[in-house]
Amino acid sequence: MTQHDPETSSRTRLIEAAILCFAEKGFDATGIREIAQRAKANSALVQYHFGGKTGLYAEALRHIFRSRPEMAPPMPAGTGGPEDRRLAMATLGEIVEGLMDELLACADGTELDRASLLLVTRELQSPRQDVADLILEHLRPTMDRLLACIRVLRPDLETLQAHEYMNSILAQVVHLHNNLKLVRLIRKEPDYPQDFKAVARHITEFSLRGLAVPEAFPGA
Incomplete structure (x- = not known):
């Protein structure tokens, strides 16, 4: 048709x-x-x-x-070597930037864009049982890549600890999405963030510091 x-x-x-x-x-x-x-x-x-x-x-x-662009940054191989660690840091940054782009673009988009984001956010906060598998299918590729990055950068972490770090990284993006109007009010910047990539870099750097990745900040 x-x-x-x-x-x-x-x-x-x-x-x-x-x-x-x-x-x-x-x-x-x-x-x-x-x-x-x-x-x-x-x-x-x-x-x-x-x-x-x-x-x-x-x-x-x-x-x-x-309707959302598919995020497919490379998956670290898990070898733990210097190149794999560099790839893990870069991939983590790409994931954060992709999430920021999707969430903030929808927040300032059309009525349908805003409704779509609200619907998905509500579903993520309280998934209905009949669509839980659908939600997990959508989230799994991003979550798997993010966890792979964390495991390469911090191979000492247990699985549950790695999940806590993943949740902390995602929480920074979700906070901006859920409280964007409040953040704009506090900052007195009605069009914040003018440069979402700069905010994504901040979240990435903050997360790498939290993960205690020494090579991310040489000389620090």
């Missing part, structure tokens, strides 16, 4: 309307009829295309994930 096919068009409209509605009211408070009205489509098409509201919710998340 082409993009101009009426069936494809109605399906896309329903997905986009669902993202807006679910973001505004949450899953339980959103009705199929409300979504259909917003999409200017017959409510029976929700069952036809997605098998019901739960299927539409899952497809809305898939649509959001597919």
